[in-house]
Amino acid sequence: MNIEALFLEVYGKRLDAEFAEAIAAAEAEPYRFSPRFEERMQALLQSGRPAAKRSVPIRRILWIAAAAVLVLCSLAFTSKRIRSSVAGFLVQVFGDHVEYSDPEITKMAIEEEYGLVPVPEGFVEYKTIKTEDYICIFYVKGENTMLCLKQRASSNVSESVDNEHGVFEEYGINGKTVLIYLTETTAHAAWTEDGYYFSLAYTSVSQVDLDQIIDYISSVAVK
Amino acid sequence: MLLFLTAAIPGEDLALLNGFYERFGGAMFRAARRYVQNDADAEDVVHDVFSALAESFIPALRDKDDEARLRFLLVCAKNRAISFSSRQSRIVPVPSPMLSKAFVHADDELAERMDDRALVRKLLGALDGMDPLYSDALFLQLEGASVKEIARLLGEKPETIKKRLHRARKLLRGAITEQGGTEE
Structure with missing residues (x-):
């Protein structure tokens, strides 16, 4: 041998x-992995991209730096409007992502569990991560489409959203203001409601249908 | 499992990676937890192994069965945890196979079963005297990972891995030939 x-x-x-x-x-x-870990792992396993240590050509770094300066300059003039108009959370723009933080919420623990009611056609509830002040529910449809609904009851939270390939828009949906970030195949919506901070992330391999995303947001209710 | 267009690695590898996490994530955490001081550090270790795999998937893992994949990933988690701990200047409890009756048992059964019992005994003797970090590196290489891939997986420099592999092969060769043996 x-x-x-x-x-x-x-x-x-x-x-x-x-x-x-x-x-x-x-x-x-x-x-039971911590919610923070699960969040990082889901981001990694969905995108297949390590969170840090990406080697970027110098020219691209310069472009990103210039874009960041422009965005920060414009934010200096508009940040107050953004803060007040996004219905209760702070938006900070960085070079390659936007961070939502300090939601103005009143609940310090999860008192009622929210979900997509009813579960959208074709989706199944795949996994739930739950702590005292946080619930994250994953819904999947086939092998290529996923929805992730997060409900938070602590103001000491922050959430990062990629800002490199899409646009941010505010929408009035069922009386609440929702900030939606859209790319061709992903959507991320964030809002505050009933004393909680919510976010809904949608990822697919096919084109995002905004009306469909708005339907999903509208269906978020106490389970 | 979930596949997405924006992935840095091909969709089928990403699907494999998702499956690895579902099936082996818990065991990897437990393997890492023996060497680090708290759960958060062990979680970081697991995340780092998967990050390395997402950065560059190991092609050899595609064709292996789940048993071999689990073994491979546990070795990565263990070594990464040891490396993590040693960087933080903590005392790292590296297990000695000699101390475990289970190992002795398994080895005896193996020697009984193999055709060349003398060679197996020599190999076992060589392993007993070898730092597990050396033999683990050799194991990963023989399972199909390159030096660069092992370095990335374990969070070490390629030069460090080369040294470990060199030492492992030298000790193995030495032990087998010195005892009047039958080198390959």
Whole structure:
């Protein structure tokens, strides 16, 4: 037998014995990852892109820096309007993303659980992550379309939204103001309602239908 | 699993990655948790391994069965956790296979089963005297990962991995030939 194949077999057995405890523990008592971790992992597993450490050509860095300066300058004049018109959360623009933070909410814990009511046609509720002040529900449709509804009851939260490939628009939907970020295949909506901060992320491989997104937002209600 | 157009890696690899997380994420966390001080650090380790895979998927993982994939990912999580801990100047409990009866048992059964028992014994002897970081690097390489890929997965410099591989091969070769053996 080839020594390398032998090494793989012998060492493989040792590794199996070494990890038996970890595997058994994971099966017997599945670890509940923190919401922050799940959020990062979902972002990674949806996009297939590592969060940091991207090598970017210098020319692109210069373009991004120039764009960021322009955006920040314009924000200096308009930030007050944006803050007040987005119905209760602060919007900060960075080079490659926009951050929503400090939502003006009144609930400090989840008292009523919200969801998409009814679950949109073709979707199934896939996974729920729940803590005292946070609920995140994933809905999937086939292998290519996903909705992620987040409900937060703590004002000490922030959410990042990519701003490189789409546009931000405000919409009045059922009496609430919603900030929607749209790209060709994704949408992210954020708003405050009934004392909570909500966001709804939509990802697909096909073109986003804004009317459909508005329907999803309208269907968010106490389950 | 979910596939998306914006992915940096091909859709089928991204689907595999999603599956790995669903099936093996918990075990990877447990494997990492033995070497770091808190849950958050172990979560970071798991995230870092998946980030490295998302940055550059290991083609060899496509054709392996789940057992081999799990083993591969657990080795990555363990080594990444050890590296993480050592950077934070903590005392790292590297397990000694010699101390575990389970290992001895498994090794005995293996030696009984293999044709060339003497060679297996020599190999086991070599492994006993080898730093697990060396043998883990060799394991990952023999499972199909390149030096660069191993370095990325474990959060080390390629030079560090090259040194580990060199030491592992040297110790293995030395142990097998010195004892009057039958080198490959």
